[in-house]
Amino acid sequence: MKGLHLIGDLYNCAPGDFLNSAKRLRKLCLDACQASGLTVLGEHFYQFDGFDATQVGGATGAVVLAESHLAIHTWPERNQATLDVYVCNVTADNSAKAEALYDTLIAALKPADILAQHVWRGKDLPVAKAA
Amino acid sequence: MKGLHLIGDLYNCAPGDFLNSAKRLRKLCLDACQASGLTVLGEHFYQFDGFDATQVGGATGAVVLAESHLAIHTWPERNQATLDVYVCNVTADNSAKAEALYDTLIAALKPADILAQHVWRGKDLPVAKAA
Numbered sequence: 001m002k003g004l005h006l007i008g009d010l011y012n013c014a015p016g017d018f019l020n021s022a023k024r025l026r027k028l029c030l031d032a033c034q035a036s037g038l039t040v041l042g043e044h045f046y047q048f049d050g051f052d053a054t055q056v057g058g059a060t061g062a063v064v065l066a067e068s069h070l071a072i073h074t075w076p077e078r079n080q081a082t083l084d085v086y087v088c089n090v091t092a093d094n095s096a097k098a099e100a101l102y103d104t105l106i107a108a109l110k111p112a113d114i115l116a117q118h119v120w121r122g123k124d125l126p127v128a129k130a131a
Numbered sequence: 132m133k134g135l136h137l138i139g140d141l142y143n144c145a146p147g148d149f150l151n152s153a154k155r156l157r158k159l160c161l162d163a164c165q166a167s168g169l170t171v172l173g174e175h176f177y178q179f180d181g182f183d184a185t186q187v188g189g190a191t192g193a194v195v196l197a198e199s200h201l202a203i204h205t206w207p208e209r210n211q212a213t214l215d216v217y218v219c220n221v222t223a224d225n226s227a228k229a230e231a232l233y234d235t236l237i238a239a240l241k242p243a244d245i246l247a248q249h250v251w252r253g254k255d256l257p258v259a260k261a262a
Contacts, residue, residue: 001140001204009132009253011136042175044195062174062193062200069193071200073132073219076190080132086215088204115254117212121213123246 002122003088005096007100009094010081012112019076022047022059028108029063029070036101067094081109133253134219135226137233141212143243149237149243153178153190160201163239167232170197197252198225
């Protein structure tokens with residue numbers, strides 16, 4: 001279960017388009033997974049209503065991959081989104097595919113600012129005992 | 132989109148039960164989300180076949196929450212699993228609910244060893260510029 005988890009908190013994204021449409025966001029994600037060589041097992045996306053009649057609602061979704069998962073949540077009223085791409089490297093090193101998927105989604109959402117955290121998951125030896 | 136992301140890489144879990152059944156793992160996750168006061172918008176779980184006839188297959192899934200997401204992947208042949216619970220605190224502090232969900236799933240999977248990483252998502256000011 002060792003693997004790479006790419007975490008992106010995205011600020012000042014390109015307005016509209018993918019941020020306010022679960023339908024478009026879903027297609028973007030599924031196409032990007034396929035283009036990156038990752039295997040989609042299933043997904044669920046959801047369209048939020050806006051907080052009031054003046055706002056569009058955000059979109060949220062998760063894609064279950066054979067290699068682990070992709071999760072994305074958007075706040076169009078702030079032009080923000082969060083992105084998670086996690087791949088396990090059990091039978092092959094899928095890190096390059098994860099980076100490709102992450103980069104494709106960043107290129108589509110066009111954030112001016114990114115708070116990125118790359119987390120390496122799993123260790124050869126556990127470092128903490130459960131209580 | 133500031134929030135808490137609980138990452139757990141779980142070693143030496145209780146064999147069988149939830150690790151090798153997407154059906155049981157799904158019910159565990161959905162019940163735990165509800166018990167923690169989180170709002171399930173949808174989910175997808177998938178049952179893997181074993182690598183060969185001597186092995187049972189793992190389970191994998193993601194739950195899309197109004198507050199963000201839960202993702203879980205298991206390797207019953209190693210008694211391992213990975214767990215992600217991410218909640219945003221946009222309209223309320225959902226951290227306690229995330230901790231409750233995480234604790235419930237840990238109690239069910241019974242790992243002897245946990246590699247835990249608690250990642251605080253989002254900042255008041257972005258710290259990195261996109262290229």
